[in-house]
Amino acid sequence: MNLLVFFSIVFATIIFAIIFERIINCPILIGFAFFSIFLIISAIFNSTILVIVSIALGILAFIVAFLDCIFKNIKFFRNSQCLGCDCENNSDSTLSIVNSSGKVVARIEDNNIICNDNNDDNCSCGIKNCRNRRY
Numbered sequence: 001m002n003l004l005v006f007f008s009i010v011f012a013t014i015i016f017a018i019i020f021e022r023i024i025n026c027p028i029l030i031g032f033a034f035f036s037i038f039l040i041i042s043a044i045f046n047s048t049i050l051v052i053v054s055i056a057l058g059i060l061a062f063i064v065a066f067l068d069c070i071f072k073n074i075k076f077f078r079n080s081q082c083l084g085c086d087c088e089n090n091s092d093s094t095l096s097i098v099n100s101s102g103k104v105v106a107r108i109e110d111n112n113i114i115c116n117d118n119n120d121d122n123c124s125c126g127i128k129n130c131r132n133r134r135y
Helices: 003-024 027-045 050-072
Strands: 096-097 104-109 112-115
Touching: 003 050, 027 050, 027 112
Parallel strands: none
Antiparallel strands: 096 104, 104 112
């Protein structure tokens, strides 16, 4: 195998792993997909060396997709979602209430209602003294 072809395959694996990570948001799935594609290619050419290369490129695709997930997900160390497949819904249990101008007037976190207002006793959400009140 020509050295230039090998490096171009590695470079293409890195680029396509990043692209698919941005689309799919699942590094494990990307690693298995690249591994299966390269395994099919190695079966077509009937080469055991290509099987080893397909394992290495599948692991490389997973590592690149995982690192891309870490770099694009700022809150990785607080809420690690990079090992599983990411869906559209956040697992964060915070609900924000905004007014018509887009300002956050209250947040509901688990069983707490936290109002963001300048008044002492009157919250923008219409509940008196609602700061950290449990329901």
